[in-house]
Amino acid sequence: MRIVVLVSGSGSNLQAVIDAVAEGSLEGVEIAAVGADKHGTYGVERAAAAGYETFVVNFKDYAVRDEWNHALTAKCLSYAPDYVVSSGFMRIVGEEFVNAFDGTYLNTHPALLPSFPGAHGVRDALAYGVKVTGCTVHIADAGVDTGPILAQAAVEVLPGDTAESLHERIKVQERALLIRVLGQLAAGRDPRDG
Numbered sequence: 001m002r003i004v005v006l007v008s009g010s011g012s013n014l015q016a017v018i019d020a021v022a023e024g025s026l027e028g029v030e031i032a033a034v035g036a037d038k039h040g041t042y043g044v045e046r047a048a049a050a051g052y053e054t055f056v057v058n059f060k061d062y063a064v065r066d067e068w069n070h071a072l073t074a075k076c077l078s079y080a081p082d083y084v085v086s087s088g089f090m091r092i093v094g095e096e097f098v099n100a101f102d103g104t105y106l107n108t109h110p111a112l113l114p115s116f117p118g119a120h121g122v123r124d125a126l127a128y129g130v131k132v133t134g135c136t137v138h139i140a141d142a143g144v145d146t147g148p149i150l151a152q153a154a155v156e157v158l159p160g161d162t163a164e165s166l167h168e169r170i171k172v173q174e175r176a177l178l179i180r181v182l183g184q185l186a187a188g189r190d191p192r193d194g
C-alpha cells in the first residue's frame with residue numbers, strides 16, 4: 001500500500017509512521033513520498049533524513065488557490081499512491097484533489113469529530129470545558145474535517161491542562177491510531193470494523 005504523507009509542521013505523526021515502517025511493524029505500507037505546502041517544515045526534514053522522497057508545493061507561490069490545488073493534485077498523483085495521508089497538513093484541498101483521491105484521502109484530527117473541527121480543535125475543546133476529547137482518523141472530503149470516520153480514541157482532559165499539555169497527550173493516541181488504521185487498510189481490513 002503506497003502512501004503519500006502531507007505535512008505542514010513538525011511531523012511527529014509522520015515520524016511515528018516512518019519508525020513503524022522501519023521497525024517492520026507496519027507491514028505492507030510503503031511511504032512513496034512526503035510533501036508540504038511550504039518550505040522549511042520539520043516534517044519534510046524528518047522524511048529526507050529517513051531517506052524518503054520529499055516535495056513542496058508552496059501555497060504562497062500560487063496567486064490562485066485552484067492552481068496550487070492543481071499542482072498538489074498532479075504531484076501526489078505522480079506517485080500513484082493508494083492513500084494520501086494529511087498528517088498535520090493545515091490546508092483545505094479543493095475539489096480537483098478530493099475527486100482525484102475520492103475515498104483515499106485520510107486525515108488525522110486532534111478532537112473527537114464531529115466536535116471541534118478546524119485548526120484549533122484542541123484549544124476549542126478545552127475552552128468549551130469538555131472532560132473527554134481525543135483524536136479522529138477519517139476519510140477527508142472537501143469540508144473542514146468532515147468525511148466518514150474510520151477510528152477514534154478518547155483522551156481525558158485533566159485539571160490544569162493547557163492546550164499544549166492536552167495536545168501532547170492527544171498526539172500520543174493520534175500516532176497509535178494512525179498506525180493502527182494504516183496497518184488495517186494495508187491488510188485489506190476496514191478500520192470501522194474495529
Ligand code: GRF
Nearest residue numbers: 010011012013088108109110
Ligand atoms: C496533529 O495533532 C494533527 O492532527 C494536527 O496537528 C498536529 C500535527 O502534529 N492537525 P505533527 O505535525 O504530526 O507533529
